[in-house]
Each structure stands twice: as structure tokens, then as C-alpha cells.
Amino acid sequence: MTNKKGKSKGSMTLFIVLLFAVVLSGCASAPGKGAIPVSTKAIEAGDAENGRKLFMGYAHFENEGPPCMGCHSVGDNGLLGGGSMGPNLTDISERLTLDEMAFLLANSGSEISPVMQPIYTAHPLTVREQADLIAFMISSEGQSETDKEMIVVGISLAGTVGAAIALGFLYRGRLRGVRRPLVNEAQKELL
Numbered sequence: 001m002t003n004k005k006g007k008s009k010g011s012m013t014l015f016i017v018l019l020f021a022v023v024l025s026g027c028a029s030a031p032g033k034g035a036i037p038v039s040t041k042a043i044e045a046g047d048a049e050n051g052r053k054l055f056m057g058y059a060h061f062e063n064e065g066p067p068c069m070g071c072h073s074v075g076d077n078g079l080l081g082g083g084s085m086g087p088n089l090t091d092i093s094e095r096l097t098l099d100e101m102a103f104l105l106a107n108s109g110s111e112i113s114p115v116m117q118p119i120y121t122a123h124p125l126t127v128r129e130q131a132d133l134i135a136f137m138i139s140s141e142g143q144s145e146t147d148k149e150m151i152v153v154g155i156s157l158a159g160t161v162g163a164a165i166a167l168g169f170l171y172r173g174r175l176r177g178v179r180r181p182l183v184n185e186a187q188k189e190l191l
């Protein structure tokens, strides 16, 4: 009786361990279950202008993913460009093929960004959006990249100078107000 029970317990454990092994190996080898990557042909019909709007966040993604600009810059977009968490995408079409870009945006195949993958798996990009985004990225090739460091230095300098001028204006009478009596007193002592 006890022997039988122990045996079934043992095979149950074995079953669970095997089940885990199957599930785990399945997870490891499963391809990214993201959106459907857009075909090269559809990219040719992509609307670069709409892609620009989506990239910058002027237009919203259907599944409410965050705009790419939060982490990426492209060309000389905007005064401060985009975020700098991800690489600058100005010449991305020299680094990646159209298919690789599509796989990356759809979170499938080997081109998966560990940073973008969880975000755009929860908020997948539609085939149309991928086509427009890729058309936009291709169209920005060769643009000059915003030199963000110089802009930041420029803004800081302008801010410092502006603050100095503003403070000088606000407190323009202050030093004189203190100094005049002091000077007067000192002169009195000398007399």
C-alpha cells in the first residue's frame, strides 16, 4: 500500500519535472511572438510622412505604443532631437536591411531589441505602421544629425548668462545700498 503510494508520487514528480522541462525549452526556442513583420513590397508603399508623425508622436499608434522619438533620434528632427537611450537611426538603412528592420519592429526573428521587445509586444505595431516607419527611416538617410551636445552646451550657456543678467537687474540697487553707507562711514572716519 505505502509502496504503491510512494511510486505514484515519484512518477508524478517525474511528470511535473518533465512538464517544466518541455515548457522551459519551448520558451527558449519559441520565436518572438510579436506582430507580423511587414513585407519588403509593402514597405515600398509606405508613407514616409505618416511614418515621421508616428515616430515623433504627432500621430498615435493603433495599439498605443510609445513614440520612437522617446528613445531615438533621426536626422535633424526637432531642436533637441529625440531621446538617446536607443541608437541614432539616421543611417539605419545602411546598417540593417528592410527585412531586418521589419523583424525588429515586429519583434520576430533574430532581430529583437531586448529594450523594445517587451514594449512593442504589449503594444504591437501594425503592418501599415511598420511600413510607414521604415519608409520614414529610409528617407532620413544622409541627413545631418543634430549635434545634441553643442545644443545642450549652448542652452546651458545662454541660461547662465540670462540668469546672471536677470539677477543683476533684480538686485541692481542692492550692493550700492550697502556700499554707499559703508563708504560714507569710512570717509567720515578719515576726515
Ligand code: HEC
Binding pocket: 055, 066, 067, 068, 069, 070, 071, 072, 085, 086, 087, 089, 092, 095, 096, 101, 104, 105, 112, 113, 114, 115, 116, 119, 125, 133
Ligand atoms: C524604450 C526605448 C525605445 C523605444 C520607445 C524605441 N526604441 Fe528602438 N531601440 C532602443 C534600444 C535601446 C535599441 C538598441 C538595441 C537594444 O539595446 O535593445 C533600439 C534599436 C532600434 C533599431 C536598431 C538600431 C541599430 O542600430 O541596429 C531600430 C531600427 C529601432 N530601434 C527602431 C525603433 C522604432 C521605429 C521605434 C518606434 C516604433 C523604436 N525603435 C522605439 C530603444 C527604443
